[in-house]
Amino acid sequence: MARRIRAACVGLFLGMTAADSVGAVDVVVVMSATSPTVTLNGDQIGAIFLGKSVRLANGAIAVPIDLADGSAERTTFYTKYAGKTPAQMKMHWSKLVFTGRGHPPRQVSDAEDLKKLLADNPTAISYIDASLVDDTLTVIADY
Amino acid sequence: MRCNPRFPWFLAGSLISLASVADEHQANLPVLHFDGFGTLGVVHSSEEDADFVSSLTQNKGAGHSDDWSAGVDSRIGLQVTAILTEQLSAVVQVVSEQRYDASNSPVLEWANVKYDITPDFSLRAGRIRLPTLLAAAYRKVGYVNPWVRPPLVIYNMLPITSNDGVDASYRMPVGAAVATLQAFYGRRDFRVPEFGELNARDTVGLFGTVELGDAIVSGGYLQTDVRIDAANELFDQFRQFGDAGTAIADRYEVDGSTFSLWTVGGSYDPGDWFVRGEWGRRHTRAFPGTAMGWYGSGGYRIGQFTPYATIGQRIRVGRTSDPGLDVAMLPPPTREFAAALNAGLNAALHSDEYDSLSIGTRWDFMRNVSFKLQLDHIRLDAGSQGDLANAQPGFRPGGNFNVLSATVDFVF
Numbered sequence: 001m002a003r004r005i006r007a008a009c010v011g012l013f014l015g016m017t018a019a020d021s022v023g024a025v026d027v028v029v030v031m032s033a034t035s036p037t038v039t040l041n042g043d044q045i046g047a048i049f050l051g052k053s054v055r056l057a058n059g060a061i062a063v064p065i066d067l068a069d070g071s072a073e074r075t076t077f078y079t080k081y082a083g084k085t086p087a088q089m090k091m092h093w094s095k096l097v098f099t100g101r102g103h104p105p106r107q108v109s110d111a112e113d114l115k116k117l118l119a120d121n122p123t124a125i126s127y128i129d130a131s132l133v134d135d136t137l138t139v140i141a142d143y
Numbered sequence: 144m145r146c147n148p149r150f151p152w153f154l155a156g157s158l159i160s161l162a163s164v165a166d167e168h169q170a171n172l173p174v175l176h177f178d179g180f181g182t183l184g185v186v187h188s189s190e191e192d193a194d195f196v197s198s199l200t201q202n203k204g205a206g207h208s209d210d211w212s213a214g215v216d217s218r219i220g221l222q223v224t225a226i227l228t229e230q231l232s233a234v235v236q237v238v239s240e241q242r243y244d245a246s247n248s249p250v251l252e253w254a255n256v257k258y259d260i261t262p263d264f265s266l267r268a269g270r271i272r273l274p275t276l277l278a279a280a281y282r283k284v285g286y287v288n289p290w291v292r293p294p295l296v297i298y299n300m301l302p303i304t305s306n307d308g309v310d311a312s313y314r315m316p317v318g319a320a321v322a323t324l325q326a327f328y329g330r331r332d333f334r335v336p337e338f339g340e341l342n343a344r345d346t347v348g349l350f351g352t353v354e355l356g357d358a359i360v361s362g363g364y365l366q367t368d369v370r371i372d373a374a375n376e377l378f379d380q381f382r383q384f385g386d387a388g389t390a391i392a393d394r395y396e397v398d399g400s401t402f403s404l405w406t407v408g409g410s411y412d413p414g415d416w417f418v419r420g421e422w423g424r425r426h427t428r429a430f431p432g433t434a435m436g437w438y439g440s441g442g443y444r445i446g447q448f449t450p451y452a453t454i455g456q457r458i459r460v461g462r463t464s465d466p467g468l469d470v471a472m473l474p475p476p477t478r479e480f481a482a483a484l485n486a487g488l489n490a491a492l493h494s495d496e497y498d499s500l501s502i503g504t505r506w507d508f509m510r511n512v513s514f515k516l517q518l519d520h521i522r523l524d525a526g527s528q529g530d531l532a533n534a535q536p537g538f539r540p541g542g543n544f545n546v547l548s549a550t551v552d553f554v555f
Contacts, residue, residue, distance in 0.1 A: 053262040053263075061262075069510065070510055083413070083414050084414060085414070085507075086510065087507040087510075087513065088414060090286070090510075090511060090554060091286065091287045094180065094281075094284055094286055094287045094554050095281050095284070095287050097176075097178050097222070097224075098178070098180060098220070098222060098236065098281050098284045098287075099253075099272070099280045099281055100224065100232070100234040100236075100253055100255065100257060100267070103176055103224065103226075
C-alpha cells in the first residue's frame, strides 16, 4: 500500500510539473545487448508503448515490455515518453481492449525478470532504472 | 433480443478448449485475456413524474420510480479475448445492466472474430458495436470517459448501437497524421420500452477519424431500415379511414423506413486539459422524425481531479404535431375513435427537444478506479418530454429539472 501511495504521489507530482528533470527515478529505455543497432526517437518510443506498430531497421516490429503497474519506473517512463499519467494510460488501453482492438504490453514484475526476457527477445524494448543497466543491455534513449 | 443462439456459445466453447491462460512468452500462441469493467452509480432526479434514464433501452430510472436509482448507470462487463494466431483473434464481451424490462439479464455486447490482413487493415465478423460517434464503441466503459455518461442529447438520438454483421477497418498515415476508416454492414433487433421490438436491417455506414498528435477529428454516416411492429398497429388503424388515413399511415409508420445519422466531431486532449464537441443529425420521414444534436465539453486536470463542464442541445426539425384525420368530416359513430387515433399520432410525434448543462468532476483516487460526481440541469422545450421515460399521467412536458449522479467506474 505504501508503495502505491508513493507511486501515486510521484505520478501526481510529475503530472503537475512541466519540467521532466524532476523525478524520483532516473529511467532509461533499453533493449538487449544482442539486438541489432536501433535508433528510435522519443516519439517513436512513445508510439510503440501506445500500441502502434513501429518497425526497427531490420523490418521486425518492436515489442514493448512494461514494468509492474504502479511502479515508479513505469510512471516516470510514461510521463516522459507518452506524456500520460497512469490513469490516462489505463484509459487509453481500456478503449482498445474493450473494443477488441488490442491489449497492453506484457508486464514483468521486476528488473531481473526484465533482463532475462530482453535477453531472450532481441526485438523487445523496455525501460529500467538507470542504475541497474549492465552489459546485457543497450541503452536506446535517455531523456 | 434475437440473435443466433448457437454462435456465441460455439465461440466460447472453442476459446476454452483451445487455449492456455495468458502465458509467459508472447510467441506462444494461442493466448487468452480476461478483462472486465464496471460502474456502480446512483442517480437522483428532481422530476418526480417521469424517470431519468441513461439509454433508450431503459424503462425505469430516477425520479418517479426511485428517489435514488442504482439502475441508471450501474453495470458490469466481462470479456474474453483469444489471440489465436498473429493475425486471428476472437472476442466475447457480456454486459449486465438494467434493460428495457427492468431486468439485469446479461446481454452479448461483442462477439466477433477479427482477421488482420496487415497490422493496419482488419476485418471482423460477428456482433460489433457501431462507431457512430467518438465514444460510441466504448460508451459502456465508464472508466474511459471523462463524464458520468456521454452527452445524451446526441448519444441517445438512435437506439441502433450494434450490428450482427461485418466490418472493415483501415489505417494509413496522411503526412504526420493517421487516418482510420471503418465500414460496416449488418442487422440487429433491439427492444425499446415504449414500443417493444425494433428491427434494424441493412444497417450500413462509415466512420472516419484523423488523428494528429493530441487532436482527433471524426465524421460518420449510418443508414438503416427500421421496423417497429407495435407502432405500426396504430398506423394500421388509420388505414380504415380511406385515402387520408392511408396517407398518414404511409408517411409516419416505421415499416422498413430508412433512418440516417450524420455525425462530425473533434477532440483535443493534450493531457492536462481537454475540449471536445460533436454534432449529429438523425433523419427519417417516419414518426420519430428528424433531429439535430450537439455538445461542447471541456475539462482541466488538477492533480487527481479532472473537473469538467458540458453544454448540449437537441433540436427537433420538422413536425412535432399533425392535425391527423379531419374528425368533423367523418360520420359521428367513428369520430371518437378517429380522435383517439389522432391523439395517439401526436403522442408518437411529441417533441424530444431539450438543452442540458452539466458540471462535474472525475477523481482518480486509486489505481484502475475513478469516482465521478455530476450535476445536470435539463431544460425541456415546450411540449417536450426530452429523454425521460415512464412519464406518469401527472407529467407536464416542458419545464426544467436537475439530475445528480455519483458513480464509481473501474476496470480489471
